[in-house]
Amino acid sequence: MLLTLDHEFSDEQKEIIKLARELAEKKVKPARSECDEKEKFPVEVVEDIKKADLFGVYLPQEYGGFGGANTELCLVTEELAKACGGIALCVAASALCGLPILMFGTEEQKKRWLPQLASAQKLGAFTITEPDAGSDATATQATAKKDGDYYIINGLKNFCSNGEVAGIYTLFASTNPARGPRGITAFVVEKGTPGFSFGKKETKMGIRASPTYELVFKNCKVPATNRLGEEGHGLFVAQATFDFSRPGVGAQALGIAQGALDETIKYTRTRKQFGQTVISFQAIQHMIADCATKIETARALLYSVNRVMDRTIKQAVTKSLSSGKSVYDEMRSLRSDRLTKYSAMVKLSCSETAMQVTTDCVQMCGGIGYMRDFPVEKYMRDAKITQIYEGTSQIQKNEIAMMIIKEYAAGARAAKELVGA
Amino acid sequence: MALNIVACIKQTPATTSIQIDPSTGQILSEGATYAISPFDEYALEEGIRLKEKITGSWVAVLTMGPPRAEEILREAIARGADSVYHLCDAAFENSDTYATSYILSKAIRKIQQDKGKIDLVICAKQTNDSDSGQVGPGLAGWLDWPNVSFVKKIAEITDKKIGVERMMEDGTDALEMELPALICVVKEINEPRLPSLKGKMAAKKTAIAKWTAADIGADAAKIGQQGSPTAVIERASPPRRSGGTRIEGGTLEEKAKKFVDKLKELKLL
Numbered sequence: 001m002l003l004t005l006d007h008e009f010s011d012e013q014k015e016i017i018k019l020a021r022e023l024a025e026k027k028v029k030p031a032r033s034e035c036d037e038k039e040k041f042p043v044e045v046v047e048d049i050k051k052a053d054l055f056g057v058y059l060p061q062e063y064g065g066f067g068g069a070n071t072e073l074c075l076v077t078e079e080l081a082k083a084c085g086g087i088a089l090c091v092a093a094s095a096l097c098g099l100p101i102l103m104f105g106t107e108e109q110k111k112r113w114l115p116q117l118a119s120a121q122k123l124g125a126f127t128i129t130e131p132d133a134g135s136d137a138t139a140t141q142a143t144a145k146k147d148g149d150y151y152i153i154n155g156l157k158n159f160c161s162n163g164e165v166a167g168i169y170t171l172f173a174s175t176n177p178a179r180g181p182r183g184i185t186a187f188v189v190e191k192g193t194p195g196f197s198f199g200k201k202e203t204k205m206g207i208r209a210s211p212t213y214e215l216v217f218k219n220c221k222v223p224a225t226n227r228l229g230e231e232g233h234g235l236f237v238a239q240a241t242f243d244f245s246r247p248g249v250g251a252q253a254l255g256i257a258q259g260a261l262d263e264t265i266k267y268t269r270t271r272k273q274f275g276q277t278v279i280s281f282q283a284i285q286h287m288i289a290d291c292a293t294k295i296e297t298a299r300a301l302l303y304s305v306n307r308v309m310d311r312t313i314k315q316a317v318t319k320s321l322s323s324g325k326s327v328y329d330e331m332r333s334l335r336s337d338r339l340t341k342y343s344a345m346v347k348l349s350c351s352e353t354a355m356q357v358t359t360d361c362v363q364m365c366g367g368i369g370y371m372r373d374f375p376v377e378k379y380m381r382d383a384k385i386t387q388i389y390e391g392t393s394q395i396q397k398n399e400i401a402m403m404i405i406k407e408y409a410a411g412a413r414a415a416k417e418l419v420g421a
Numbered sequence: 422m423a424l425n426i427v428a429c430i431k432q433t434p435a436t437t438s439i440q441i442d443p444s445t446g447q448i449l450s451e452g453a454t455y456a457i458s459p460f461d462e463y464a465l466e467e468g469i470r471l472k473e474k475i476t477g478s479w480v481a482v483l484t485m486g487p488p489r490a491e492e493i494l495r496e497a498i499a500r501g502a503d504s505v506y507h508l509c510d511a512a513f514e515n516s517d518t519y520a521t522s523y524i525l526s527k528a529i530r531k532i533q534q535d536k537g538k539i540d541l542v543i544c545a546k547q548t549n550d551s552d553s554g555q556v557g558p559g560l561a562g563w564l565d566w567p568n569v570s571f572v573k574k575i576a577e578i579t580d581k582k583i584g585v586e587r588m589m590e591d592g593t594d595a596l597e598m599e600l601p602a603l604i605c606v607v608k609e610i611n612e613p614r615l616p617s618l619k620g621k622m623a624a625k626k627t628a629i630a631k632w633t634a635a636d637i638g639a640d641a642a643k644i645g646q647q648g649s650p651t652a653v654i655e656r657a658s659p660p661r662r663s664g665g666t667r668i669e670g671g672t673l674e675e676k677a678k679k680f681v682d683k684l685k686e687l688k689l690l
Binding site for chain 2: 016052057066
């Protein structure tokens with residue numbers, strides 16, 4: 001077991017780490033290989049995670065959660081992902097549904113859905129991608145037509161994580177196609193709503209324990225009270241969600257990287273070649289040093305960005321409870337800048353680390369590392385998705401650069417105004 | 422019908438390979454981490470399951486050990502125990518299985534006085550440190566209750582009697598006892614749960630009372646070193662298993678024949 005830097009977690013956070021780690025060792029690890037091979041969702045393991053109260057760690061106590069925020073969610077995700085990135089995803093994907101409800105939901109909406117997500121009585125899912133709207137979410141084709149107190153939703157969503165096992169879905173559809181990106185609106189749709197069905201189940205390279213489905217909406221009638229935020233604010237809801245959810249993917253990636261490295265060190269300590277253990281070769285030692293350094297660097301960024309996000313969310317939740325305004329509105333009043341840049345940096349850094357580390361781990365384990373009956377190749381397959389979903393690495397770079405350019409432009413403007421004054 | 426249950430658990434080194442200092446024969450505890458003895462997890466789990474199944478029941482958890490043993494009682498609360506008791510007194514030190522079972526019996530009598538009649542005591546078949554398997558049956562002896570060891574299933578339970586399945590090398594025995602009774606369970610009986618986060622947080626805040634020899638009215642002559650008739654002559658790690666005999670042969674049939682011949686030679690067939 002590798003020691004990691006003491007990040008001065010609270011007693012509660014340390015308990016979360018301990019519990020998630022125990023669950024990963026005792027329940028996730030024994031299940032991962034079969035789930036991967038058969039592309040099977042581990043119902044019993046999810047039940048264990050649920051009974052351990054680990055689904056709701058990031059939600060305020062007022063809505064049935066543990067009272068944590070991003071840090072707590074990421075600690076659970078990271079620990080579970082050390083054993084299996086696919087199984088860990090059920091927690092992070094459910095949170096991706098809960099976050100926009102927490103940030104943009106009315107009090108009534110929050111009280112209605114968040115406790116169910118906190119207790120995992122129902123899992124959540126988030127669905128924005130369409131066949132022709134991947135990185136470019138502005139190209140959303142699904143429509144939601146107002147009809148009295150309802151919206152009629154039509155269209156296809158694909159690559160939805162937690163696919164058919166979720167009960168609550170946050171969904172994006174256009175209420176005004178003529179306005180393009182500014183016509184997109186966010187909704188919450190529950191499983192069982194007439195007109196909402198499941199299409200194709202995807203077969204995937206990695207994270208195979210997580211079911212990925214196509215969702216089909218055919219004249220699906222959703223009450224207007226299920227609309228999240230204002231009409232036309234959908235992309236805004238999605239972007240603000242990603243600002244806070246991307247560290248979750250980072251945590252998953254980091255767990256995958258750490259899990260692969262742990263297995264690799266264990267193996268190279270016992271595997272002998274040329275009369276000595278493989279780990280005694282400097283070539284391997286340098287690779288291990290590089291991997292461990294990359295992981296620790298990415299982890300430091302993840303944890304420090306999370307701390308800033310935690311403070312913002314917790315303060316905003318407290319203010320929102322007394323003001324009745326949305327958590328997002330309170331966040332905007334607390335800080336004028338958005339955390340997009342840091343969120344994207346975390347995801348970029350962790351997912352690139354995961355891909356590099358897991359690839360090196362397969363290399364260090366040699367032939368056995370490439371085989372299906374040894375866990376390291378699975379980590380490599382699982383790592384790949386973290387560079388793709390919730391914005392590819394290239395999209396993260398776009399966002400980082402765009403924010404930097406904006407910051408410099410604002411700085412230059414401010415300097416000019418100062419000179420002018 | 423409601424059942425009052427006590428599960429007895431012990432804190433032991435968190436490993437299956439206990440290290441022994443060959444020069445002194447003492448168990449090496451330096452740097453060791455401690456946890457609920459793995460077999461005791463099944464006893465605790467069975468108690469919690471019974472309580473959850475039969476409305477109005479409660480499960481109390483009892484341990485004897487040094488102050489650090491309090492950790493496993495917190496773990497028991499986190500998993501669902503209703504109350505916990507910590508037998509913690511220097512006078513208990515060096516108690517063998519005879520003295521330990523006496524002390525536990527006194528504690529169970531005290532729990533009965535405080536909380537009412539106990540119907541069932543659940544122990545594990547053995548611990549992972551001293552491996553004796555004597556404390557459970559010994560405790561039943563002191564209590565003068567019937568007991569069954571190696572229980573792999575509680576087939577039925579009422580407020581009067583319990584039907585159990587005992588795992589034997591050559592099969593399963595179906596047995597019935599009147600309550601109150603004691604059972605020692607094997608790992609086949611259930612799959613222990615993990616604690617919940619809310620349970621862990623609640624357990625952190627619980628004050629755990631410590632009982633001394635005086636609290637339970639234990640006879641000083643029957644506890645600790647002086648109350649222990651057992652003398653440990655030697656402690657050693659068991660010898661490593663040998664690699665076994667490899668049966669060579671060109672074909673499967675040839676190997677099978679050689680194997681059968683070997684069994685005949687050993688008079689096993």
